[in-house]
Amino acid sequence: MEAAILRVRGLAAGYGPVHALSSVSLEVPDGAVTAVLGGNGAGKSTLLRAISGTLRFQGGAITGGTIEFAGERLDGRNAARVVAAGVVQVPEGRQVFARMSVADNLRAGALGARHGRRGEQEARERVFGLFPVLAERVHQRAGLLSGGEQQMLAMGRALMARPRLLLLDEPSLGLAPMMAARIADTIREINDQGTAVLLVEQNAALALNLATRAVVLETGTVALSGTAAELAASDEVRRRYLGVGDEDAAADAEAGIRAEHDHSDGHPTLRRWVA
């Protein structure tokens, strides 16, 4: 296993009187996909916001612990410094700049990185390679894109900063299974190109299939952690995140999301987690 690029130790965070995270520790290996699973309100988004330095925009703050990226402390840094360090977050719900064109959204993504004009051009080519549809829609207003296209734009925009670590908050949220599978393929491709990924998902089957390691958050603490295969095989994860007593879903998670393309009978491989 490769060395950890991100180390979170004893992290606590909250929104005023609301404690959202307490003593969360996890490591993200370089060059791999790490998944964070958990139900609604478990603290997944809070964890990503703490790393990206944007808690204060939601009225939150880190109250304890440390976040270390490539040997550099990130906790207490402002969002711009975190981006400059090479960590970029794609927010939950995509949050593209709806009134700006696709091209300007991508430009906005490059604002925080200091890679110069050449770097920006290279990043744009990489993004268009991953998401050809963005190249076709480059002059269109982002608000007019479909949900799936907006997710691609949100990811492309983040890649414009050429991050070493990409934080993804529920990229499959609200997408049809086919589109979710395509996003999953792209995440794998991005990772293959050398970008480490910390993937927050409620779609456990999708996430465990992509990740090498995973943690499960429950009410703000790490309840389980291990390799993706271990978690996919664990009773608790099968029961709570891969569908109650549903052997199929768990089996699908292990068999791989790609197999889903062969299922033309509409069998629901991509299952939403239900409380």
Added chain:
Amino acid sequence: MTTFLELLITGISLGSVYALIALGFVIIFKSTEVVNFAHASLLLAGGYFAVVSRDTLGFWPALLVGIAGAALLGMLLEFLIIRRYRGRDHSVLAIVTIGIDIVLITELARRIGPEIFSYRDPWGNTLVQLGPVSIPQTRVAAFVVAGALITVFLLAFRYTSWGVAMRAAAEDRGTAALMGVRLGWISASAWAVAGALAAVAALFLSVFPTTGLDRETGLIALKAFPAAIIGGLDSTTGALAGGLIVGVTQSLATGYQSELSFLGNGIGDLAPYLVMVVVLLIRPAGLFGTRELSRV
């Protein structure tokens, strides 16, 4: 007909100056969601810096001093005061800017006293003949300069990285921060640009046919407030349209005052506010705006 043309051209020239002020107002609102009631004092400060350095430096350098001074003052206000209230309620921030305005206006009025400062600008009271109508050269200069500045600003807003950052921050501050946009600089630069534009406006509000800059000059900037509201507080296009509407309305209403005398005296100064009320009744967010003032 000649009168009408003259009034129209005067109105457009005046309107372009109001547009400069309204634009600054809109930039600050868009990027920081602050309704800046200190804008009038920023304008007066820019004018004051220029006229007091006029004798030693000459006209053009003094104008630059005024522009730089107002830009710096705007930035300073943002750094020292506005920044501390970030994240607070918008009405709190609006009240803070009213406080700043009172302090600045009081201090400037004390310094200016009863005097009227002349810019002693290169245009003087010369008239230019445009076909059948004769227009003061200052009005032509105002239109040309304001038009050029507005064009430069809009191009920058559209094409430069600064513009992209401003627009991103205007749409969603939190997401812009995720992109590594430095919101503090965005906010400070908005205040600086607004100050600089206001200082240029101060010049054209003080030259012929006006006698010069006095402590009341800032009050004229208040007419740009209806301009910004008519256009829509969060729309740069709206600021331009609003400025022109206010300028032309005011000019025509003043010119035809005698015919409009049934509406009472001083209709020229009142007309822009009447237009504002009518526009707000029909479109609460202004002509081009997306946000209503009540939601501010």
